[in-house]
Structures are given as C-alpha cells and as structure tokens.
Amino acid sequence: MSEFLPEELAVEILARLSMKDLARFKCVCKTWRDLINHRGFTERYRDISPAKFLSFYDKGFYLLDLEGKNKVITKLDFPLEHQSMIDESVCVLHCNGTLCVTLKNHTLMVWNPFSKLFKIIPNPGICRDSNIIGFGYDPVSDDYKVVTFIDRIDSSMAHVFEFRTSSWRGSVRIPCPDWHYRERRGTFFDQCLYWIAYRSNVDRFILCFDLSTDEYRKFPLPVYNQGVTCSWLGVTSQKICITEYEPCEKEIWISVMEKTGSWNKIISLSMSNLITVQDRICDDQVEFVAFTKKNDLVVTLTRCYDDIDTEYEKGTKKKVFLYKTGAETFEQVRLCNSLAGFRFLSEYVETLVISNCIFI
Structure with a gap:
C-alpha cells in the first residue's frame, strides 16, 4: 500500500x-x-x-444485527415493484451474500441486497409449497446452483438450475422415495446441500446432495433424535450441526457432525430457566435457534397464553433471547414494536462478492 x-x-x-x-x-x-x-x-x-439475521415481516425483509451493543434493524429495499409477488409461505436461502426467495406461482428470485441486482428464475415444475429447495456454490464448475426435488407418481427427480447456462436440467432419479422433510429450505455447507428427511418417526436421516457430482447420500441422525420432532440444521465452527428441541422436557440439544458421520453433542440447554412465574400460564414453542459468529445462540420463543384477557393480540407473543455460551447466561433481545410479528428466516453475512454468472 x-x-x-x-x-x-x-x-x-x-x-x-x-x-x-x-x-x-x-x-x-x-x-x-x-x-x-x-x-x-x-x-x-x-x-x-458479524452474522446478521434475515427476518420477514408484513411482506418486507429486515436485517437484524443482534451481536452489536445497539440491536440495529435495517429494512431492505425489495427490488420488485409489487411486494405482493412474495409467496405467503416465503422461503429464503442464502449463499455468499446473495438471497434466493420464493415468489408466487412457485417462481424464484435471486437477489443481492448490496448491489440491488436481481434475477427471476422460471418455475421448473413445482406445483406445491412442500417441494424442497437448496441454493449453493459449486467450486468445481465455479457456478451457483439452485436444486429442487420434483415428485412424480413412481419417483422423485432432482432438478438443478445452473446460472452459467441459465437453465434447468434433470439430474438424480430416486425411485419410490416416499420421503418427507422437516424443513423446505436446504442448508448449504462445503459444496453440499442438506435436509432432514423422514419416512416415519423411527426412520429419520439427513439427505445430502453434492452440487459438484450430482450424487446424494443419507447420513444417520443422532441416536437420541429418533423421537424428536423439532429439529433444525445449521453450520457452526465449519461443521454441520443439528439443533433439537424436546417440547415435553423443554430441552435444547445441539450436536455437530464429524467427518466420520458420527455426532458429538456440544450443548444441552434447559429452557426452564426462561420461564418465570407470570409465564406459567403460557405454552412456549421454540421457533428458531441459530449460532452467531461468536458462537452464542439466538433463541426465538413463541408464547401462547391461555388467558384470553391477555394484552397480547390473539394470546401470542414472540420473545428473542441471546444465550452467551461462555457465561452460560440468557439475555433478552428487545426489538421495536413494529416487528412484533416477525419471522426469522436465515442467517445472513454481507459480502462484496457479486458473481457475474448469477446476474448475466
């Protein structure tokens, strides 16, 4: 310099x-x-x-910085003229600062909020909101890709959208899959996409799709997960992690997957610490759990109150807590009233990378 x-x-x-x-x-x-x-x-x-968290509220997108001293909330300028085009069951994926958002009629939009560039992706044949979707980067072909599985009568086929060719192509065929998925959105890590899949309460696994080879694999879940219905995938310390919530015991368990495919439990957290005397009339549901860059935990609770005279609309209220893993303490994050009905969608890290192959 x-x-x-x-x-x-x-x-x-x-x-x-x-x-x-x-x-x-x-x-x-x-x-x-x-x-x-x-x-x-x-x-x-x-x-x-710092990792920020992308939230959706009243057909608008917001970035929430929960790690700073001042909890900054920034509304993003949505690129489309009519925000009514956003799907009511909006699904958002993130890769290297670019978002992939579901729109009505099952079309998709990739959007870089920093550059304000966006591109509409045609519907490959999705006809319902249950189709899983993944968005990630393939370093072998140096291309970003969108992946979805489209079910047929006797099989399911992976369809891949490649930005360099700006087209969809059929890929892996899975005969008679009869699989269901915990969440529509895929988790991207190290050129692969991951979903929690199941055939029954006792046959649960992680489906992994490799963006470079178009191959899929099945990984077992932790042995204590088989009876758990509330699970989310994420990434921490350069490893795939799974967060599980057991509603009856009000326990959060977080495990990371080692290279061998085995699981190592790193956090066991009791949510009973957050229940005060005045909260005993409500039913807590854990809605969102994710790591921050500092390896603290963001936990969102939706509280349903039994008392119909409660001041909260429809007897529900959301609360956000930051769990300091080092000090093992909870801190409530107070957001402005305008975001009282927000939904956390995903973690988001701003970047200067704007891939030419996406927005050509």
Whole structure:
C-alpha cells in the first residue's frame, strides 16, 4: 500500500468498515479497488463480519444485527415493484451474500441486497409449497446452483438450475422415495446441500446432495433424535450441526457432525430457566435457534397464553433471547414494536462478492 501502511494492516482496517464505506473507498484509487475486490480480502471480511439475521415481516425483509451493543434493524429495499409477488409461505436461502426467495406461482428470485441486482428464475415444475429447495456454490464448475426435488407418481427427480447456462436440467432419479422433510429450505455447507428427511418417526436421516457430482447420500441422525420432532440444521465452527428441541422436557440439544458421520453433542440447554412465574400460564414453542459468529445462540420463543384477557393480540407473543455460551447466561433481545410479528428466516453475512454468472 505504502511505506507507512503495510498491506496486511490495511486489510485489517478496511475489513472492519461497513459495506457502504467500502463501496466509497473502492473509488479512492486503483490500489484500494484491487485490494477490496481481491478474493482474500472478501474472505477476511466475511470471517470477521458479524452474522446478521434475515427476518420477514408484513411482506418486507429486515436485517437484524443482534451481536452489536445497539440491536440495529435495517429494512431492505425489495427490488420488485409489487411486494405482493412474495409467496405467503416465503422461503429464503442464502449463499455468499446473495438471497434466493420464493415468489408466487412457485417462481424464484435471486437477489443481492448490496448491489440491488436481481434475477427471476422460471418455475421448473413445482406445483406445491412442500417441494424442497437448496441454493449453493459449486467450486468445481465455479457456478451457483439452485436444486429442487420434483415428485412424480413412481419417483422423485432432482432438478438443478445452473446460472452459467441459465437453465434447468434433470439430474438424480430416486425411485419410490416416499420421503418427507422437516424443513423446505436446504442448508448449504462445503459444496453440499442438506435436509432432514423422514419416512416415519423411527426412520429419520439427513439427505445430502453434492452440487459438484450430482450424487446424494443419507447420513444417520443422532441416536437420541429418533423421537424428536423439532429439529433444525445449521453450520457452526465449519461443521454441520443439528439443533433439537424436546417440547415435553423443554430441552435444547445441539450436536455437530464429524467427518466420520458420527455426532458429538456440544450443548444441552434447559429452557426452564426462561420461564418465570407470570409465564406459567403460557405454552412456549421454540421457533428458531441459530449460532452467531461468536458462537452464542439466538433463541426465538413463541408464547401462547391461555388467558384470553391477555394484552397480547390473539394470546401470542414472540420473545428473542441471546444465550452467551461462555457465561452460560440468557439475555433478552428487545426489538421495536413494529416487528412484533416477525419471522426469522436465515442467517445472513454481507459480502462484496457479486458473481457475474448469477446476474448475466
């Protein structure tokens, strides 16, 4: 950079700036532009930037920064003129700063909120909201891909949308799958997509689809998961993790999957600590659990009150807690009243990467 400011130090300084500031500083000089555009800088920026959480409320998208001292809420500018095009059962996926959003008529939209670029993806044949969807990056072909499984009478087939060809193609055929899925949205990690699938309460597994090879595999769930109905997949410490909630015992268990496919339980958390005397008239349902960049936990509770005279509309209220894993303490996160009916959709990390193959 200069004899007074080594490049390594400049990277550390710039990586702590906001996306808005970086966009301005790219115009300072060619050296700064090349440095900010470099893949190494992008990866460093992604690693130290706090993870935000994308929320959906009243047909709008919001970014919630829950790790900062001030819990900042930012509304995103939706690119389509009519927000009514958003699917009521909206499903959102995230990969490298770009979102994939379900729209009405089962079409999809990829959207980079930072650049405001977007692209509509045609419906490959989805006819109901239960079709699973995944969005991720394939480093072998250097291409982003969207994956869905479309059921037929006697089989299910994976359909893959490749952005470089801007088209769908049929891929893996699964004969007579009769599988159901815990969640429609796939979890992306290390060029693979993951879903929790099941045929019955005693036959549950993780379906893994490799974006590079178009092959699928089945991984067993933790042995203590077989009777649990509330489960979510995520990523922590560069490993696939599963969060399980047992409503009767009001316990949250989090396990990570090792390279061997075995599971290691890392957290066992009792939610009874959050129940006060005045809350005993309500029924708590854990709606969302995810790790922050600091490996703390974000826990969202939906509370259904039995008392019809309660001040809360329809007898329900959402509460958000931040569990400090180091101190083993809970802290309630108080959001503004305008987001009282929000829904957490996914974690989101801003990035300067804007893939040309997506928005060509």
